[in-house]
Amino acid sequence: MSTTTSLLIRKGELATTRLHTATDQPLADGQVRVRIDFFALTSNNITYAAFGDAMSYWQFFPSGEEGWGSIPVWGFASVVQSQHPGVAVGERLYGYWPMSSSAVLSPDRLSPGRFTDAAPHRAELPAVYNQYFRCNADPLYTADTEDVQALLRPLFITSWLIDDFMADNDFFGANTMLLSSASSKTAYGTAFQLHQREGIEVIGLTSPANVAFCESLGCYHRVVTYDALDGIAADAPCVYVDFAGNAGLRNAIHARFSNLKYSCSIGGTHVEQLASRGAGKDLAGPRATLFFAPAQIKKRTAEWGADEFGRRMVAAWHHFLATVTDARNPWLRAEHHHGGEAVQAAYAQVLAGKGDPRVGHVLSLYKQPGGL
Known part of the structure; x- marks a missing residue:
């Protein structure tokens, strides 16, 4: 057996x-x-x-x-x-x-x-x-990129949906997007999409060790370390997209930015902080709201039809894949x-x-x- x-x-x-x-x-x-x-x-x-x-x-x-x-x-x-x-x-x-x-x-x-x-x-x-x-x-499959597909395909679909969700809501009236854990795959996939939007500044937040990597990707307009938030205007109309799940960082973002339009919680790379993720009652500004990708899939499939939803996603994936696997500057x-x-x-x-x-x-x- x-x-x-x-x-x-x-x-x-x-x-x-x-x-x-x-x-x-x-x-x-x-x-x-x-x-x-x-x-x-x-x-x-x-x-x-x-x-x-x-x-x-x-x-x-x-x-x-x-x-x-x-x-x-x-x-x-x-x-x-x-x-x-x-x-x-x-x-x-x-x-x-x-x-x-x-x-x-x-x-x-x-x-x-x-x-x-x-x-x-x-x-x-x-x-x-x-x-x-x-x-x-x-239509998303290519035989010579299975490793990259396994690593990035589900994350990029989430990234693509986050970007679509933001555009679907007119970026909540903001022109600056703050992305934490900027070196993470879902964050830089999201930045790749957002960077293509006119009038939107994409700022990657990361640790000092990952600044050079994030800058090398070319999908962030600026890369800022977590301890240098004061380099971003406090009254900037912004959206926070939280890929880190770090409660201390989230509190600092909410406290500093007086014109924070929306706070979007995606995933957790700081496991020790996850227990407090739901405890957003004492946060300044908007409530931190969990993004659930299947809900946006359901909404867009109903609006566009399954075929059109698939066509748009496939086109975006192949554009992203070509960039990530570019032999001159591979991302992964x-x-x-x-x-x-x-x-x-x-x-x-x-x-x-x-x-x-x-x-x-x-x-x-x-x-x-x-x-x-």
Whole structure:
């Protein structure tokens, strides 16, 4: 019998992990088993864990172990067994996976380009996370950029939606956008989009160590360190887009900027600060409001239609991808980690917020033939 190895995280104690191996059960009619070839791990996935209970992220891939969860990740997989007539062994898929070596799906609502996992426990979860894209008919897919797709595709879609949300609301009357964690992938994807808007100044906020990296990207009009906020006019009509989740920084932003039009909370790279994210009652100015990407997808799909929504997103992605992978100044370098201990170590590094912002972590838990 084959087995599946998973990295489990203790809920509420995210630094505690363990590897778990279980025997695979036979497939039921209509199910397929996939080998998860590799997946990306970014600070976005840490946000999934931090909000695991509040936003149901732990429910996508139940561990079956009380107090332990599997963090959802994005990556590529290959079908290795199929009891579904519409899905062939060998088919390659992009989508949302557990941090595991394999997974079982129940494909439904099949089209040439995608299908939905109809597993009963996922029925009430956001539909956008339950879709699996068939690489041979996926307009976002290019075979030679799988690493970058795993690392940036879900983050860029969020970035694109943040930019669209801001434009949809006329930037709340602001002309300056303040982005924290400016070296993070979702932040610079958002900056890339916002930089194309006329009359909008995009200011990246970051630590001193990441200033040069942020400036090299060319998508920020200015890069300012967290301790130099006084270099920005206090009365500037601005919007704060919070990718950091640092309560102290958020309080400082709200206290300094008297003309803060909107405060948008995206993700959390400062895990120790996340417990206080909802405690915005004492903040000066507008209430910090959590951005939920599926809500903007639903709104725009209703307004534009699914085809037009897809066309716009695909065009924006290919523009971004060409910039990120430009050989003259690549924004990202994939670093591969294979096997349980390597995956645990990479997770600990991402959780701690350490490492070079140019490096993207690509992980794999499945055992390669003749390998680990």
